[in-house]
Amino acid sequence: MTELRNIQLLQLMIAKEVKRICELHKIQYFMIAGTLLGAVRHKGFIPWDDDLDFGFVRSDYERFLEACKTDLPDEYFLQTWDTDPEYALPFAKIRLKGTHFVEKNTGRAHLVEDGIFVDLFPFDKCKNPDKRQVKTAFYQRLLLMKNGYDIAHDGGMLKKAVYAGIKAVSLFFSRASIQRTLQKSSMKDNGSDCAYLCDHYERPIQSSLTESLIPIPFEDDAFLSFSSYDEYLTVTYGDYMTPPPEDKRENYHGITRVELSKYKMD
Known part of the structure; x- marks a missing residue:
């Protein structure tokens, strides 16, 4: 088994835990981005991809975070601003303890956990995505830099000067x-x-999409989406x-360290 496939199966294990908690508490969630693309086109992971993304409308997202306080097993860690002071992203991750899956842009941030993860995005109502993006993008970058993330590592001199x-x-x-300003803006x-609804990256979707969700096969399971x-x-x-094309089949998450520990499969 390749390392990438091992990572994918561990992410699938985390995703099944997300689904279990959501079903237990009747919380709506939905696959988004490359996860949904993989489900439809490949019936699972995009073969060269290394992450899973789920979305929630804000009220369900907050209910999910609350449910994790009592129902998330000890081998997982819910990473948010509240559970990890140096975590600088306005969405949650569920990480698998005992593993390492380090992203290049975390830079000098000393995260409580840096294991394999699944991303969980809150979606908020948005009247004007383009207008809001200008403000939120600035404050997002401000918080990343404040927390020691390296978000200019692959840029030229101008980009590095701007981020400085x-x-x-x-x-x-x-x-x-900064967190309060970001949250208020979102x-x-x-x-x-x-x-419209928008996630952390201000990617707008029609609000009506979230009103009709269906299970879509993904690997050996099925998860909800539009x-x-x-x-x-x-x-x-x-x-x-x-x-x-084959020369474009790559992921863009900049993983610099992978350790699977006891979860490494043959």
């Missing part, structure tokens, strides 16, 4: 104040009657059923 400026600005703000349209998955995937990827 952002890092200097971050000295005048506390982590808590959630300010919740409760309004608008057609019944109108064709609409979502077409907007996101275009001709999504045609795989990219």
